[in-house]
Amino acid sequence: MEKRTQEMSEEKKVLIFAGSSISHEDASKVLDATYWPPISRGDLDRAMEQGYNIIGIIDGIFFSRAAVAHKEVIRAMKGGATIVGGCSMGALRASELDVHGMIGVGKVYEWYRDGVIEDDDEVAVATYPDTFEPASSPMVNIRETLRSAFHTGILSEEECTSITLLAKRTHYSERSYFGITKEAHREGILPEERSKELLKFCTENECDVKRDDALLVLEKVRQIINE
Template identity: 45%
Template sequence: MRAVVYTGTSINHSDAMKILEAEYRPPVRRDDIRKLMKSPPEIIGIIDGVFFDSAAVAHREIIEALRGSVIVVGGGSMGALRASELEPYGMIGVGRVYEMYRSGAVESDDEVAVTFNDETMEALSLPLVNIRLTVKAMQEAGVLTGEQASAVVDVTRKLFYPDRNYRNIAGECIKKGVIGDKEKDKLLGDFRNYEVDVKREDAVLVLERIKNIIQSLAVE
């Protein structure tokens, strides 16, 4: 059974292949799915996709794939967003980011947007959803107060998405009075100690769901 998965920034292709043997492609762009349907696979996995630098994958091309009896599973990043929007058409959503979009806890595309190296697909900035859950973990551990946690998320949200990294966030927190100058290094250390990479976690769940679907269909 042929499975095509669009990813690269949430999880690299080498690590993904260790979980699921599939045909891996870079983050999905507009018309990629439509072109793929000229020789359709049985399953499409959408994890990563482009947002603002190029046209994003269109809802209609995913719907066309679903109507063509292709199973489409999404989660992690663009896949989570599109799955939350296209669940009524049969797209399968997986993971916490998907649930955040589905419940309305987050709404904007820029919650999952990152800049990435076109050659290596390595993410060059941090997604807001990761910061949200990292800050939540810090609050639960007593590292940040509830007020500080909310302020850090607000500071991050107001940064242009390519500028979202721990150093910039800490610098803005100092400017806004969320922390003092002397607390910067501690905050940077805490960010890394309590880091939650929810996009990668959800990417793994997408791959495992596809693997389970393939196994279940093979049994039937």
């Protein structure tokens, strides 16, 4: 029995694509797996060649290089891989390919699946090239944080809507709470003191939807490993 259990364990080779929504260091504290940088075109084929058969897609490349193609994901699943997606690129591809067997988890996946959001830029961020850490704030986080500010009473519903639209008009690589609140004051949506109050709230109480969803991907992969 012990030998059989060991053989079954060795059959499960786990790979996670991440780095922007959650660092490899933090992710490895949750799940013991191999971690590669955000996924781009060709990485899934390489992973399959190396024998990985349980794959979690969290982060991916959007605009600087070719993104992972739908046919790559389908090819990997037909080759026997179980693929879980959520949070960022993983959520986007899972919402498009769950009908083909890709497993989607998390709030962002559900938003894409249900048509609440549609654009790639909702989860895209500028990153530092060496570490893949985010250098801008993702739109999905901004949406939830501004909604939280509304529910807390810091913003009216109209102000929340106006500032959300302002953030959406901003290029994904330039989105930040500092820039958004400053522009909200410049456009006359908020007076200066309230824009400063909003900035303080956002920086201290950000709703990090992407990190929460990244953790859900790791937990789902853990469940699959233990099945």
